[in-house]
Amino acid sequence: MSVLLIAEHSNKELKPFTLNVINAATKIDEDVHVLIMGHNSDPVAKSLSEVSGVKKVIHVDNLIYENYVAENYVPVILKYADKYSHIVSAANTFGKNLMPRVAAKLDISQVSDIIKVISSDTFLRPIYAGNAFATVKSNDPKKCVTVRPTSFEPAPSSGGSAEIEKGDTGEEYSSTKFVKKEEIKSDRPELGTARIVISGGRGLQSGDNFKLITAVADKLNAAIGASRAAVDAGYITNDHQVGQTGKVVVPDLYIAVGISGAIQHLAGMKESKVIVAINKDGEAPIFSIADYGLEADLFEALPQFLEELNKLNTIQK
Amino acid sequence: MKILVAVKRVIDYNVQIRVKEDNSGIVTDNVKMSTNPPDDNAIEEAVRIKESGKAKEIVAITIGEDKAQETVRKALAVGADRGIHVKTEGIVEPLAVSKILKAIVEKEKPDLVFMGKQAIDDDCNQTGQMLAALLNWPQATFASKIEVKDKSLEVTREVDEGLETIEVKIPAIVTCDLRLNEPRYASLPNIMKAKKKPLDQMSATDLGVDTKPRIEQIKVEEPPKRKAGIKVANVAELVNKLKNEAKVI
Ligand SMILES: Cc1cc2nc3c(=O)[nH]c(=O)nc-3n(C[C@H](O)[C@H](O)[C@H](O)COP(=O)(O)OP(=O)(O)OC[C@H]3O[C@@H](n4cnc5c(N)ncnc54)[C@H](O)[C@@H]3O)c2cc1C
Ligand SMILES: Nc1ncnc2c1ncn2[C@@H]1O[C@H](COP(=O)(O)O)[C@@H](O)[C@H]1O
Numbered sequence: 001m002s003v004l005l006i007a008e009h010s011n012k013e014l015k016p017f018t019l020n021v022i023n024a025a026t027k028i029d030e031d032v033h034v035l036i037m038g039h040n041s042d043p044v045a046k047s048l049s050e051v052s053g054v055k056k057v058i059h060v061d062n063l064i065y066e067n068y069v070a071e072n073y074v075p076v077i078l079k080y081a082d083k084y085s086h087i088v089s090a091a092n093t094f095g096k097n098l099m100p101r102v103a104a105k106l107d108i109s110q111v112s113d114i115i116k117v118i119s120s121d122t123f124l125r126p127i128y129a130g131n132a133f134a135t136v137k138s139n140d141p142k143k144c145v146t147v148r149p150t151s152f153e154p155a156p157s158s159g160g161s162a163e164i165e166k167g168d169t170g171e172e173y174s175s176t177k178f179v180k181k182e183e184i185k186s187d188r189p190e191l192g193t194a195r196i197v198i199s200g201g202r203g204l205q206s207g208d209n210f211k212l213i214t215a216v217a218d219k220l221n222a223a224i225g226a227s228r229a230a231v232d233a234g235y236i237t238n239d240h241q242v243g244q245t246g247k248v249v250v251p252d253l254y255i256a257v258g259i260s261g262a263i264q265h266l267a268g269m270k271e272s273k274v275i276v277a278i279n280k281d282g283e284a285p286i287f288s289i290a291d292y293g294l295e296a297d298l299f300e301a302l303p304q305f306l307e308e309l310n311k312l313n314t315i316q317k
Numbered sequence: 318m319k320i321l322v323a324v325k326r327v328i329d330y331n332v333q334i335r336v337k338e339d340n341s342g343i344v345t346d347n348v349k350m351s352t353n354p355p356d357d358n359a360i361e362e363a364v365r366i367k368e369s370g371k372a373k374e375i376v377a378i379t380i381g382e383d384k385a386q387e388t389v390r391k392a393l394a395v396g397a398d399r400g401i402h403v404k405t406e407g408i409v410e411p412l413a414v415s416k417i418l419k420a421i422v423e424k425e426k427p428d429l430v431f432m433g434k435q436a437i438d439d440d441c442n443q444t445g446q447m448l449a450a451l452l453n454w455p456q457a458t459f460a461s462k463i464e465v466k467d468k469s470l471e472v473t474r475e476v477d478e479g480l481e482t483i484e485v486k487i488p489a490i491v492t493c494d495l496r497l498n499e500p501r502y503a504s505l506p507n508i509m510k511a512k513k514k515p516l517d518q519m520s521a522t523d524l525g526v527d528t529k530p531r532i533e534q535i536k537v538e539e540p541p542k543r544k545a546g547i548k549v550a551n552v553a554e555l556v557n558k559l560k561n562e563a564k565v566i
Binding site for chain 1: 355411413454456461480482489533539545558
């Protein structure tokens with residue numbers, strides 16, 4: 001048995017979640033090989049070879065892999081699939097788009113979004129927006145699995161010394177063309193991996209008012225999240241959405257501001273270590289999962305919060 | 318152009334689901350069921366394309382038990398022309414659903430298949446991509462904007478980094494996000510009219526598809542509950558707690 005893991009990266013750097021998925025893969029089997037497809041992506045292959053737990057890196061480099069076109073990735077994966085008992089990737093938009101296309105070609109019923117490896121064929125996964133956990137056993141001869149990255153610690157990025165094998169370019173798929181990516185760049189920590197997340201909901205009332213959130217985020221070096229309602233209303237872009245149909249976050253501290261706490265939102269944040277809710281409605285469901293609830297108008301509470309945080313720092317100095 | 322839309326019947330998104338006492342699954346008896354929310358967006362988009370004159374026919378299909386027909390009827394009431402119900406029992410995994418859909422595509426020969434990006438019961442997010450693989454068609458997943466061109470679609474996709482645009486040649490599979498459009502409600506007259514629209518029924522066996530699950534559901538449990546927290550009186554107390562009790566700032 002060995003595991004073939006499909007790496008997610010930017011051609012320059014490994015995406016941090018790949019490390020979490022590598023750790024999950026080592027719990028399935030010790031023999032973890034990582035396939036990286038990219039363009040001018042040597043630095044990524046090299047950094048992968050240094051990740052603790054990686055036994056081999058297969059590197060395929062060609063212009064057609066510059067962007068994540070699943071239709072181009074799949075033929076390469078299929079070429080290697082024979083030798084592996086498991087094919088694994090992250091359960092984020094990268095892996096969600098890619099893995100089912102691999103699984104169907106191999107006639108395998110995929111196990112999506114696992115949060116625990118129970119044995120090499122049995123996994124725990126959330127269903128119904130995380131309101132139930134299912135223990136599932138795959139009876140297919142080979143397993144295709146996507147892993148919820150936030151449910152596993154990242155593998156140490158150093159300590160390994162895997163060989164890098166060059167692989168051949170696969171067939172190009174002509175009916176899908178990448179046009180463009182509007183990537184939102186920011187200096188703030190990434191939502192998925194940030195230690196602190198502060199999220200705003202419909203209660204913020206406008207995109208402009210999100211500056212109240214931004215100010216606190218800057219102070220705490222936090223990432224900014226949002227409810228679907230806030231994204232739908234155009235207050236903030238979709239990459240900030242937390243929840244069943246957005247991102248899953250598990251920070252040390254999650255601060256929900258003007259968010260009611262619909263189950264679809266909770267699905268993306270209820271595993272956070274400490275949850276704070278600021279909401280003017282004392283009955284809002286978010287309070288039922290908050291460690292610290294503040295029943296207050298956010299337009300008063302957020303400036304005060306910033307002020308108190310500023311005081312703290314002066315004390316610390 | 319002909320558009321096939323796959324709609325799934327699921328527990329309504331507003332229902333607080335309950336786990337069965339014997340841990341064999343989720344309680345579904347006497348529970349409100351609805352169309353899987355993004356599947357409503359898929360139908361809506363197809364109807365808008367038809368209204369713009371770019372499509373001639375919309376066929377709605379569901380796979381499931383007898384009552385799943387209601388989901389097709391609802392699609393007919395908002396503008397689909399014809400319905401198909403493939404009868405199955407028990408859990409049908411995305412792989413089997415995609416094989417059934419493939420068999421239907423081969424019969425119906427649509428130019429496009431629209432579906433939801435994710436079913437909110439199993440949260441699998443697989444079926445569209447699997448169908449695209451089986452047909453060797455392009456896949457435009459997580460669509461929040463679709464532009465119909467001459468022989469292709471330009472699709473804006475919601476991805477972790479932001480938005481991505483791809484162009485796919487027709488025939489193609491599109492899986493829809495909730496932000497794609499605002500689904501309309503069915504008017505009463507249209508609900509009445511939908512009752513007269515044709516709805517074909519068949520079984521998975523008729524289509525030669527084996528729907529036996531490959532994944533055993535060993536048990537379903539409630540997730541661990543968070544213990545209740547406290548309410549703080551003011552911002553100063555909150556900051557104090559975060560610093561000295563929780564020690565997270
Ligand atoms: C299939 C499906 C998937 C979904 N996926 C997601 C998802 O991934 N993520 C997600 O977040 N949602 C998701 N939703 C939507 C979800 O059901 C809720 O509609 C949404 O989370 C509500 O967002 P909200 O809490 O910001 O808005 P509301 O529910 O409108 O809550 C606003 C809150 O702000 C409070 N408030 C207002 N003014 C103030 C003030 N001045 N000071 C303090 N508090 C104030 C109010 O008391 C209220 O509690 C999904 C829905 C469906 C059907
Ligand atoms: N039983 C079904 N009947 C019709 N469509 C389905 C069925 N199961 C899944 N689908 C379609 O596939 C999408 C994704 O489902 P899933 O892969 O289960 O998350 C749904 O939004 C539907 O459009």
